[in-house]
Structure formats: structure tokens, C-alpha cells
Amino acid sequence: MSGTAYELSVTRLVNTPRAIAWKVWTDLKDEWFCPKPWRAEVIEEDMRPGGRSAVRMHGPDGADSGPLEGIFLEVVPQERVVTTDAYAAGWVPQKPFMTVIWTFADEGEGTCFTATARHWDAESLKRHEEMGFHPGWDQMADQFKALCETSAASA
Template identity: 55%
Template structure:
């Protein structure tokens, strides 16, 4: 399984509570690399809750994402998967997303990982531009959180 994990990490110059708040309450502002946008369908922030959104591209592309949260530990981590739709209805899995937030001397160590069921899914995600895309998303989250930390 460890061979099928892609991840990014970034130290964000803002406290964990600020980064967590931005990550969960302002998802549409950082979730996908600009110029793409995110439309929230439903975010039920609890284990078993629905995680549904659509990512929209600048040329009219639409990529719906339907899944469930497996874990939500406020201020620490959230985990979701697309292996199930709400109500634990199985669907074709691609990945499980793990987003972790850890204090490092008043700053936040943000780590986002995508765990894949197969080498094929892993390679597909890598070829889609995982490193650049998820890195850009980390930068967008950091910019929002660092700005918020300055003003609070």
C-alpha cells in the first residue's frame, strides 16, 4: 500500500486553529489550483458524512467528486474516500485523501496525501499533475491562512 501514496507537505506560518478554520470553512477558495473553481454540493464534516463537490475548469470542464468522510478530528485531520457514496454505497474507488494539520512552534505543518488502491490509479493521479496541483493548493491554503493570521 505504501507504494501507492502521493503527498505534499508545507509549513504554514499560521497557528493550527487558523489553518483548520480556513481549510474547512473556506474550501472553495483553495481546494483546486486556479483558474479552476470549486462548487460545494455538500460537506457534512463528520465520519460517515457526505463529501461532495464539483471542480470546474476554465474551459467548461466539470469534475464531480462524490464520497464520504471516514474521519474528522477537528484541528488535527480529516480523511475522505471516493470508494463510497453517502449511505456506504460502494462505488469505483480512486483514492482516500488524508489531510493533516500539526503544530510546529506556532506554525502549522500541513500534509495532504492521496492513497490509491492500485498502481494504475497511483500512476494516473501522478500523470494528472498531482505534485504541481496539490502543491499549488497547499500554497493557496497557506496564503489565505497566513493573511488571516496577520489580521486576527
């Protein structure tokens, strides 16, 4: 199977330059990263290969996702970020679920934003679909787009 056989993704055309989309992605993650009424709490974002990525999601009824813990594999500012949950910080192996590729590309005067989740196997992909990948990630991408465009209007 190819590397993209177990892939789910969402794409949005954001009506802002890449620099603004990048700033929203890096600086305002707590405002768009999970579908409302849930909220995200960024614990750490050490944006360098091997650096820790940890975000906790809080539900309106007191539910807590526990930290979504992983590391950055690649960071190309304003272009591409790759993270995985196969490792915790310090290259400590943990049970893997996915690798996420976030891309930012020029499209006209805007930015094509894509979030892609690559899973290790068919079972993980199916589980993510059943967890509500598309409703959740679609809402996340819509929130990201709206925040980018609001940030551009106020810039």
C-alpha cells in the same frame, strides 16, 4: 505491500496556528481546493464519519469535473480528516480511486499541513501522477498556505 506503497503527498509549513489552518480548511475550501484558474464549489461537507463530501470543480473554459463524491471516514478537529471516494453517501459503493488524509500538526508557532493521497494500486497512483498530481496539489497547498497566512494577518 505496506499501506503507504501507493502514496502521494504534499506538505507545507503554514505560519499560523492550527485553529486558523483548520478554519480555512473547513470554511474556505472554495477558495483554495483546486488550482487556479479552476474554482471549487462545495456542494456538501457533512464532517462526520459516513457524512457526504462533494465538491465540483469548474474550469475557466466551462469544463466541469462533476462532483468529486465521497465520504468522511474520520474527523478529528484541528488534527486529521480522512476521506475516501470508495463510497458515496449512505455507504453506496463506487469505483474507488483514493483515500485522502489531511493532517494538521503544531510546528513551532505554525502548522505543518499535509495532504496525502493513498491509492488502491500502482495503476491508480500512476494515473494520478499523469493527471498532474504534483503541479495541481502543490498549487492547491500553496493556495491553502497563502489563504491561512492572509487570514491570520487580518484576524
